[in-house]
Amino acid sequence: MATATATAISGGFGGESRAVLAPSAxxxxxxxxxxxxxxxxxxxxxSFLRGQSCNLMLTPKHICIEQQSCSKSSTRTFALxxxxxxxxxQDVEGFLHNIVxxxxxxxxxxxxxxxxxxPNTKDNSNANIAKQRLKMILFSDRCEVSDEAKKKIVxxxxxxxxxxxxxxxxxxxxxxxxxxxxxxTVYSVTVPVRRxxxxxxESEEQYRGKIVGVDFKDTGETSGSVDVTFDFxxxxxxx
Amino acid sequence: xxxxxxxxxxxxxxxxxxxASSRHGGRTAPELSGPTPRVVVVTSGKGxxxxxxxxxNLAASLARLSLPAVAVDADAGLRNLDLLxxxxxxxxxxxxxxxxxxxxxxxxxxxxRALHDLQLLCLSKPRSKLPxxxxxxxxxxxxxxxxxxxxxPAFILIDCPAGVDAGFVTAIAPAxxxxxxxxxxxxxxxxxxxxxxLLECDGIKDIKIIVNRVRPDLVKGEDMxxxxxxxxxxxxxxxxxxxxxAEVIRSTNRGVPLVLNDPPTPAGLALEQATxxxxxxxxxxxxxxxxxxxxxxxxxxxxxxxx
Numbered sequence: 065m066a067t068a069t070a071t072a073i074s075g076g077f078g079g080e081s082r083a084v085l086a087p088s089a090x091x092x093x094x095x096x097x098x099x100x101x102x103x104x105x106x107x108x109x110x111s112f113l114r115g116q117s118c119n120l121m122l123t124p125k126h127i128c129i130e131q132q133s134c135s136k137s138s139t140r141t142f143a144l145x146x147x148x149x150x151x152x153x154q155d156v157e158g159f160l161h162n163i164v165x166x167x168x169x170x171x172x173x174x175x176x177x178x179x180x181x182x183p184n185t186k187d188n189s190n191a192n193i194a195k196q197r198l199k200m201i202l203f204s205d206r207c208e209v210s211d212e213a214k215k216k217i218v219x220x221x222x223x224x225x226x227x228x229x230x231x232x233x234x235x236x237x238x239x240x241x242x243x244x245x246x247x248x249t250v251y252s253v254t255v256p257v258r259r260x261x262x263x264x265x266e267s268e269e270q271y272r273g274k275i276v277g278v279d280f281k282d283t284g285e286t287s288g289s290v291d292v293t294f295d296f297x298x299x300x301x302x303x
Numbered sequence: 304x305x306x307x308x309x310x311x312x313x314x315x316x317x318x319x320x321x322x323a324s325s326r327h328g329g330r331t332a333p334e335l336s337g338p339t340p341r342v343v344v345v346t347s348g349k350g351x352x353x354x355x356x357x358x359x360n361l362a363a364s365l366a367r368l369s370l371p372a373v374a375v376d377a378d379a380g381l382r383n384l385d386l387l388x389x390x391x392x393x394x395x396x397x398x399x400x401x402x403x404x405x406x407x408x409x410x411x412x413x414x415x416r417a418l419h420d421l422q423l424l425c426l427s428k429p430r431s432k433l434p435x436x437x438x439x440x441x442x443x444x445x446x447x448x449x450x451x452x453x454x455x456p457a458f459i460l461i462d463c464p465a466g467v468d469a470g471f472v473t474a475i476a477p478a479x480x481x482x483x484x485x486x487x488x489x490x491x492x493x494x495x496x497x498x499x500x501l502l503e504c505d506g507i508k509d510i511k512i513i514v515n516r517v518r519p520d521l522v523k524g525e526d527m528x529x530x531x532x533x534x535x536x537x538x539x540x541x542x543x544x545x546x547x548x549a550e551v552i553r554s555t556n557r558g559v560p561l562v563l564n565d566p567p568t569p570a571g572l573a574l575e576q577a578t579x580x581x582x583x584x585x586x587x588x589x590x591x592x593x594x595x596x597x598x599x600x601x602x603x604x605x606x607x608x609x610x
Contacts, residue, residue: 189525194489202496
């Protein structure tokens with residue numbers, strides 16, 4: 065989550081809105097909202113960027129979904145813990161709970177598997193590499209779109225997007241077709257954005273969202289970092 | 304004088320069983336299903352995967368089962384089917400001559416000496432001027448003429464040229480079914496997928512695959528994709544899996560179709576089984592040969608943890 069936020073901020077300051085791996089120390093509500101506004105345009109049209117880690121990809125998408133559902137945003141309790149930014153989500157907590165309930169020998173086995181993972185030779189076999197490549201190439205061959213259609217897609221998207229943001233330069237817009245193992249064929253249009261148009265820009269002074277249910281797990285007095293859980297409410301007509 | 308058709312009543316679909324064959328579970332012959340003649344195009348997209356070999360052997364198998372078959376070499380520029388059947392010296396008249404009106408259709412058909420039910424038709428002489436005169440309706444006309452002949456064949460097998468250009472379009476025009484030959488490598492599969500798309504666009508929905516040149520040792524060592532993988536990728540029913548066999552080369556050199564070997568070789572057996580399935584409109588399901596778990600590397604105490 066934290067990384068995605070930093071990404072969106074850098075996107076908002078005139079760079080191309082691409083994912084950038086940048087660490088961020090703490091997260092405040094305001095930048096997160098701005099992140100949402102800017103990253104929504106990015107996430108909607110460029111929902112997949114190659115070569116990046118999974119986590120990065122999922123989170124902008126989730127922000128987008130939250131926006132579109134236009135209701136109380138789901139409590140994605142991300143508790144930034146300690147100095148390392150490893151967001152412990154509810155899934156991980158559940159996993160740890162399950163482990164505690166396992167028997168001793170099972171836990172021992174699990175520990176062995178974690179510490180000494182079995183070498184995964186099967187996935188690197190030539191046949192499997194060929195299968196993966198073939199899947200990708202079959203998907204993209206089957207879904208190949210004509211050049212004319214690509215131009216029209218770009219035009220339509222730029223037109224739709226320029227209602228909300230100012231496009232940096234129309235010539236730098238790129239269309240790519242790629243395949244993703246989970247999603248299938250993915251069309252991505254990458255649009256460099258200069259800035260969000262004033263009427264759609266979120267700013268700190270006039271945020272229309274509301275934070276409810278703040279819960280400080282760690283106020284930072286002893287450990288040096290803040291651990292906050294909150295619910296963020298976004299009313300319907302806001303963008 | 305051009306071939307003059309005579310209208311005849313349609314032949315009954317079923318056929319009486321011919322000589323006993325002990326290799327098929329006691330049954331003497333496959334049951335022909337569907338109206339005859341069945342026009343099947345053997346295509347692949349990529350060259351060199353074994354179309355012509357497959358066509359020759361399927362036709363020979365059919366003839367041996369006493370199902371009259373006509374093998375048509377639809378490659379107008381480069382002719383190979385006659386070599387595989389050992390009939391290269393006997394081809395004098397081709398479909399080009401028939402269309403030009405120089406001879407009758409039955410004069411252009413070459414009958415195999417050993418297999419009386421097998422006939423070959425070549426599209427044109429290789430040395431002649433490039434066949435720009437061939438339209439896409441050429442083979443449709445040939446198929447119709449064969450249908451109206453005195454003894455219509457049960458099967459018309461069309462050996463398609465490689466590629467997806469005009470020759471391909473001509474070859475698939477009269478066909479109602481297709482046999483897609485492919486090898487388990489990534490290039491052939493990509494082309495096969497493309498060809499399958501083109502066939503479906505053209506209205507041929509009955510497409511079955513033959514996976515050729517499979518090396519079981521490489522499949523086991525996970526270096527080559529298996530027939531199951533191929534079927535998964537392409538999503539089409541499987542007609543047969545033919546292993547790589549040196550006998551293919553020998554039989555090509557001799558000019559005798561592989562399926563006539565006695566005792567039969569693995570490739571010959573596979574092709575014969577494919578023929579049965581073709582006749583009965585059946586398909587096979589590929590199975591994982593060995594669904595075994597990873598061999599235990601550590602034995603003894605540590606296998607308890609790492610196993």
